[in-house]
Amino acid sequence: MSDISVSAARAADIDAFVASVDGLFHEDGGRHDPFLDTGWPGREGSAYYADIVDDPNCLLAVARDGDRVVGHLVGKLVGPDSIKLDRFAVLESIRVDPGTRGQGVGSLLVAEFLAWARRNEAAVASVTAYAANDGAQRFYARHGFAPASVVMRAPL
Secondary structure, three states: OOOEEEEEOOHHHHHHHHHHHHHHHHHHHHHHOOOOOOOHHHHHHHHHHHHHOOOOOEEEEEEEEOOEEEEEEEEEEEOOOOOOOOOEEEEEEEEEOHHHOOOOHHHHHHHHHHHHHHHOOOOEEEEOOOOOOHHHHHHHHHOOOOOOOOOOOOOO
16 A cells, blocks of 8 residues: 545545545446446535545545545435334445555545444444445454345346
8 A cells, every 4th residue: 555544524625525526426326326326426426525534423434645646435314213212323425546446545544434423422333235246245344344134126
């Protein structure tokens, strides 16, 4: 691994952050979900992430190789509320630049997310992966995630 570091994103990172999210939408979502609007990051991503970059209930993390952003992670805290008795940490989005994959960058991002979740007293962390994305499922399993529910769809 090169000189990789992981830290909270800053407002100045939003453009690089959105570029990484755009890559995820095209590489993963666009391949596995015909209902995903792959144009969303370019249209709305900058405003969306700029709005939550300083939200204490959100983690926008970037992985850097020197000054270059080579990955991102979005985490959010949910609950407790009238339905859920404990606080959950949701790993909403993660991507590592294809040229940097296989070097442990994703593991560094997940470790940062799990540490953040613990600091914020989350009882459990969750992530959703496409059923057809076996690689993502194996990656998450290596980090302690296990299946908890199944979403099923029927074409109409």
